[in-house]
Amino acid sequence: MYPPHKTPHFHPNQTTLHWLMKDYYELHPVDKPLECTIQQGEIIYFPDRWWHGTLNIDTSVFISTFLG
Structure with missing residues (x-):
């Protein structure tokens, strides 16, 4: 995740x-995103306007919605 003021470089x-x-390992340490791994039964909330990406490491289901 990146906060709203820090736009990630991506295509x-x-x-x-x-x-x-291709890109992650070339990033300077201060330019790397905040990271976390969600375990079974957990959820995550992305604050409004935060950049995020997901990478499934196993079979998974996700639900996404915009609150507001």
């Missing part, structure tokens, strides 16, 4: 996996 036609494998 809109590439997947999160592609970004991870």
